[in-house]
Amino acid sequence: MTEPQQPAGPDDPYRPDTVVVRSGRAEGDRSLAPVIWSTTTFVTESVEEGRRMATSTGATRFYTRYGNPTVGAFESAVAELEGAEAGRAFASGMGALTGVVLGLCSQGDHIVTQHQLYAGTQMLLQAVCPRFGIEVTFVDATDPDAWDAAVVPGRTTLVLAETPANPRLDLVDLDRLGAIRGPVTVVDSTFATPLGQRPLDHGVDLVVHSATKAIGGHNDATLGVVAGSRELLDWIWGFAVLQGANASPHDAAAGLRGLRTLGVRLERQAATAARLAQVLEQDQRVGDVRYPGLPSHPQFALARRQMRSSGGLLTFDVGDLATGARFVESTRICQLATSLGGPETLVTHPASTTHVNLLPEELAAAGITPGTVRLSVGLEDAEDVVADVLAALGSAVR
Numbered sequence: 238m239t240e241p242q243q244p245a246g247p248d249d250p251y252r253p254d255t256v257v258v259r260s261g262r263a264e265g266d267r268s269l270a271p272v273i274w275s276t277t278t279f280v281t282e283s284v285e286e287g288r289r290m291a292t293s294t295g296a297t298r299f300y301t302r303y304g305n306p307t308v309g310a311f312e313s314a315v316a317e318l319e320g321a322e323a324g325r326a327f328a329s330g331m332g333a334l335t336g337v338v339l340g341l342c343s344q345g346d347h348i349v350t351q352h353q354l355y356a357g358t359q360m361l362l363q364a365v366c367p368r369f370g371i372e373v374t375f376v377d378a379t380d381p382d383a384w385d386a387a388v389v390p391g392r393t394t395l396v397l398a399e400t401p402a403n404p405r406l407d408l409v410d411l412d413r414l415g416a417i418r419g420p421v422t423v424v425d426s427t428f429a430t431p432l433g434q435r436p437l438d439h440g441v442d443l444v445v446h447s448a449t450k451a452i453g454g455h456n457d458a459t460l461g462v463v464a465g466s467r468e469l470l471d472w473i474w475g476f477a478v479l480q481g482a483n484a485s486p487h488d489a490a491a492g493l494r495g496l497r498t499l500g501v502r503l504e505r506q507a508a509t510a511a512r513l514a515q516v517l518e519q520d521q522r523v524g525d526v527r528y529p530g531l532p533s534h535p536q537f538a539l540a541r542r543q544m545r546s547s548g549g550l551l552t553f554d555v556g557d558l559a560t561g562a563r564f565v566e567s568t569r570i571c572q573l574a575t576s577l578g579g580p581e582t583l584v585t586h587p588a589s590t591t592h593v594n595l596l597p598e599e600l601a602a603a604g605i606t607p608g609t610v611r612l613s614v615g616l617e618d619a620e621d622v623v624a625d626v627l628a629a630l631g632s633a634v635r
């Protein structure tokens with residue numbers, strides 16, 4: 238078996254929905270489905286070969302913590318989809334984010350990020366980074382000038398954005414972010430998926446995904462990935478082999494299988510999410526419906542410019558804390574579970590679950606109200622999902 242094909246060049250003729258099906262395959266390999274290299278180590282033919290593999294980055298046949306052919310196939314697939322030179326897969330999205338942050342930043346460095354973030358990322362930046370002497374500034378993601386203004390020339394090493402952001406789907410202007418010079422720019426693009434937007438096309442240096450979500454797509458693999466230039470990936474790799482949060486070959490195979498159907502899944506989820514958003518916007522019981530594909534989204538024009546798909550997530554406000562809790566306990570199709578991007582429609586109530594540890598002012602800065610509900614639309618029939626949400630509103634809103 239040979240190495241996975243190199244990511245396609247700029248003259249690659251295929252569109253993204255074709256690339257998800259074709260990418261990450263070994264040239265000349267006859268197995269249609271990914272081969273799972275379920276091994277921790279590899280036999281080395283000579284001392285010279287062992288020395289080479291122990292000292293070069295990205296060896297995929299030395300020891301699985303360094304690299305693995307199945308994991309490498311997944312990495313090359315995501316790199317190709319993102320228009321990147323290279324990728325590195327991790328045991329989870331948080332593994333990838335920790336690998337990027339601690340792989341690239343040292344004591345005395347400065348990070349610029351945003352208020353509205355996935356809760357794990359927020360804890361990493363707010364609680365862990367200061368312990369290592371890394372200072373972090375949080376800005377309003379929707380204000381492009383705030384990002385530029387917060388960068389301290391010579392000190393800021395990393396600018397980390399999440400777009401669309403959890404949970405309120407605020408967007409970051411990727412062109413403006415990509416134009417920042419000096420620090421490494423990173424986008425957590427999990428909510429968009431590799432088919433929804435391509436941050437690297439806008440000049441951003443690194444893109445991160447929790448592949449646990451839409452890429453894996455079936456809620457059966459915990460997986461993360463980062464893609465970007467070979468140089469940055471080599472640097473991150475140097476930390477990642479010691480961090481030890483490397484992806485399992487089994488999860489990487491699940492990630493590859495998920496990618497194959499990402500195109501059709503995303504299309505279906507986005508269509509249902511758009512339909513639901515339109516219905517809810519007309520419903521008096523619901524306020525502040527947020528979906529990047531709705532003309533009423535405050536950054537609709539930006540979404541149009543930088544996103545190919547508006548995605549399968551939407552948020553809305555059902556009133557107070559008690560109504561929010563009643564709503565998520567009243568749905569029957571929409572199940573109360575944290576996570577997103579899978580076949581099942583999932584509903585969360587951030588104020589009582591994922592963001593329960595935040596102070597009221599932190600909640601407000603993240604755009605979360607007591608009645609904020611987040612829906613990750615699944616693959617069920619759209620009209621069944623709409624009917625379920627309307628029925629739950631009927632029993633929850635008093």
Ligand SMILES: *Cc1c(COP(=O)(O)O)cnc(C)c1O
Nearest residue numbers: 329330331332355427447449460
């Ligand atoms: C889930 C998620 C993460 C963390 O990913 P895990 O795979 O759960 O570690 C990071 N960022 C975003 C936007 C997420 O949704």
